[in-house]
Amino acid sequence: MLELAVLGLLHESPLHGYELRQRLKATLGTFRAFSYGSLYPTLRRMRDAGWIAEDEGDAEVVAGAPALTGRRGKVVYKLTAEGKEKLAELLAEAGPSAWEDETFGVHFTLFAQTDPEVRVRILEGRRSRLEERREGVRATLARTRARLDSYTLQLQEHGLESVDREVRWLTELIETERKNTPARSTGTTSKKAARP
Amino acid sequence: MLELAVLGLLHESPLHGYELRQRLKATLGTFRAFSYGSLYPTLRRMRDAGWIAEDEGDAEVVAGAPALTGRRGKVVYKLTAEGKEKLAELLAEAGPSAWEDETFGVHFTLFAQTDPEVRVRILEGRRSRLEERREGVRATLARTRARLDSYTLQLQEHGLESVDREVRWLTELIETERKNTPARSTGTTSKKAARP
DNA sequence: TTCGTCATGTAATGGGTTACATGATTAC
DNA sequence: GTAATCATGTAACCCATTACATGACGAA
Numbered sequence: 001m002l003e004l005a006v007l008g009l010l011h012e013s014p015l016h017g018y019e020l021r022q023r024l025k026a027t028l029g030t031f032r033a034f035s036y037g038s039l040y041p042t043l044r045r046m047r048d049a050g051w052i053a054e055d056e057g058d059a060e061v062v063a064g065a066p067a068l069t070g071r072r073g074k075v076v077y078k079l080t081a082e083g084k085e086k087l088a089e090l091l092a093e094a095g096p097s098a099w100e101d102e103t104f105g106v107h108f109t110l111f112a113q114t115d116p117e118v119r120v121r122i123l124e125g126r127r128s129r130l131e132e133r134r135e136g137v138r139a140t141l142a143r144t145r146a147r148l149d150s151y152t153l154q155l156q157e158h159g160l161e162s163v164d165r166e167v168r169w170l171t172e173l174i175e176t177e178r179k180n181t182p183a184r185s186t187g188t189t190s191k192k193a194a195r196p
Numbered sequence: 197m198l199e200l201a202v203l204g205l206l207h208e209s210p211l212h213g214y215e216l217r218q219r220l221k222a223t224l225g226t227f228r229a230f231s232y233g234s235l236y237p238t239l240r241r242m243r244d245a246g247w248i249a250e251d252e253g254d255a256e257v258v259a260g261a262p263a264l265t266g267r268r269g270k271v272v273y274k275l276t277a278e279g280k281e282k283l284a285e286l287l288a289e290a291g292p293s294a295w296e297d298e299t300f301g302v303h304f305t306l307f308a309q310t311d312p313e314v315r316v317r318i319l320e321g322r323r324s325r326l327e328e329r330r331e332g333v334r335a336t337l338a339r340t341r342a343r344l345d346s347y348t349l350q351l352q353e354h355g356l357e358s359v360d361r362e363v364r365w366l367t368e369l370i371e372t373e374r375k376n377t378p379a380r381s382t383g384t385t386s387k388k389a390a391r392p
Numbered sequence: 393t394t395c396g397t398c399a400t401g402t403a404a405t406g407g408g409t410t411a412c413a414t415g416a417t418t419a420c
Numbered sequence: 421g422t423a424a425t426c427a428t429g430t431a432a433c434c435c436a437t438t439a440c441a442t443g444a445c446g447a448a
Contacts, residue, residue, distance in 0.1 A: 001407080018427050026340045027348050029333045030355035038408050040429055073416075074427070102407095111347035137225045144222045151307035152223050158365055159226035162358065169354055197435080214399050234436050236401055269444075270399070298435095 001103055002034055002042045007051065007079065007087040008110040014055040014078035017043055031105035043077060051083035087113075094118045099126035116181045120174060127170040134163045197299055198230055198238045203247065203275065203283040204306040210251040210274035213239055227301035239273060247279035283309075290314045295322035312377045316370060323366040330359045 009015060009023050021039055024032075046052045055078040079087070091107075091114050098107045099122050111119050141156055148156070205211060205219050217235055220228075242248045251272040275283070287303075287310050294303045295318050307315050337352055344352070 016427075017429090026336045027344065029337070029352045030329060030359055031351070035409060036428075037410070037430085042407095044429090105351065108351050109348045112345040133226060140222045141225070148223065149308040152305045154369070155227070155301065155304050156225045158362075162361070163226055165358070165361070166354075173350070212399080213401090231437060232400075233402085233438070238435095240401090 001106060002038060003046060003051075004087075004090045004103075004110070005034075005106045006039075006042065006046065007083055007090065008106075008113065010052060010077060010079045011084070011087055011113065014076050016074040016076045018074075020077075027109045028105055032102075046083075047077070049082075050080055051086050052077045053080050054078075091115070092118060094121040094125065096125070096129075098122045099129055116177065120177045120181070123170050123174045123177065127167055127174070130163050130167050130170070134160060134167070137163075197302055198234060199242060199247075200283075200286045200299075200306070201230075201302045202235075202238065202242065203279055203286065204302075204309065206248060206273060206275045207280070207283055207309065210272050212270040212272045214270075216273075223305045224301055228298075242279075243273070245278075246276055247282050248273045249276050250274075287311070288314060290317040290321065292321070292325075294318045295325055312373065316373045316377070319366050319370045319373065323363055323370070326359050326363050326366070330356060330363070333359075 005024055005028070006020060009020060009027070015023065017036070017040055020043075021034065021036060024034055024039075043052065047054075055076040091110060097103060104122075104126050107114070107122055114122075137156065137160060141160075145153070201220055201224070202216060205216060205223070211219065213232070213236055216239075217230065217232060220230055220235075239248065243250075251274040287306060293299060300318075300322050303310070303318055310318075333352065333356060337356075341349070
């Protein structure tokens with residue numbers, strides 16, 4: 001999760017940890033906030049895995065007498081070739097790992113870097129996930145409504161409305177996507193439609 | 197969290213683990229779902245802590261030849277005196293532990309068992325928490341809007357609208373609470389207003 | 393008799409958080 | 421010179437999840 005977000009951000013430009021976190025806040029907004037306590041260990045793991053590397057094209061480090069400090073300054077990371085591969089791989093995923101609650105937001109913020117077909121499949125996946133959940137809740141609610149106190153009931157209803165709202169939002173997004181992407185048959189035939 | 201939910205449910209009636217989980221789903225709806233893998237260990241811990249105990253007023257256990265099985269059937273739990281105390285203590289909390297994202301839903305479902313003043317303070321706490329977050333996001337958004345791609349932007353806006361919506365919902369709830377609870381001065385003066 | 397669902401539980405793991413510690417840089 | 425904020429990092433912990441294993445019981 002964090003890994004994908006980091007790969008996505010570093011794909012645009014090299015960044016150091018602190019800045020990375022600001023960007024994360026800026027792009028994810030209300031949806032998620034990572035702490036340094038998870039960011040730095042993650043960066044380390046990613047570096048060990050070879051997905052990112054310290055950017056030496058940093059310059060402006062010096063001009064006088066640096067280097068003495070045994071590493072105490074910004075550590076700017078950039079994507080490696082493996083990192084780019086990994087990112088592409090993660091962005092191509094169009095399964096539950098892309099549309100569950102915790103992950104969807106991150107995938108969505110990277111939609112600009114995502115294949116249009118994958119985008120639609122993720123949006124649709126999330127929508128049916130939500131619809132499923134909604135029906136489940138509606139069903140149990142129908143069975144138990146009488147037994148629930150008014151507070152619990154209000155929470156349920158507010159929850160259902162939230163889900164409804166997100167479903168509508170997704171539907172609009174899907175339509176927009178479809179309008180921008182020429183019609184395409186679903187299934188095995190994967191003929192690439194040419195742009196006029 | 198799970199503990200509070202369990203205490204709250206058991207306060208209404210004794211239940212066994214499996215049923216507890218169904219009830220949890222029924223009351224929390226869209227907000228949360230706990231797995232058995234966390235429920236059973238939690239029940240065990242709570243039993244060890246003395247908050248709950250196996251209910252022997254179970255009856256219907258027998259009628260023939262049970263007991264031989266070294267414990268393989270429903271294990272019905274009920275609140276102990278300590279459990280009730282603990283529940284009361286948790287329900288009296290009106291701090292962040294009651295209005296953060298992960299916890300608010302559970303506290304809300306137990307509002308019927310919660311002191312009216314505490315209810316209002318929790319609702320207000322959650323509201324200002326959300327307003328704070330909203331302002332934070334709005335601020336960074338204002339700073340960074342230009343740099344963000346349209347997908348990220350749409351996510352931000354959808355997020356902000358969701359928060360707005362919840363704020364309005366909370367405001368309504370607070371007003372309703374205030375209407376039902378006679379006016380009360382905030383601060384040190386804690387004169388109990390008499391009901392007409 | 394076998395399938396679904398009720399029912400209880402464990403082990404391994406995950407993905408983060410909080411709190412803390414430390415130091416560099418900038419603005420006043 | 422001192423406070424704020426930029427910047428990096430670690431250790432301890434938390435609260436859950438997934439996957440698995442087991443078994444009882446009712447209905448078809």
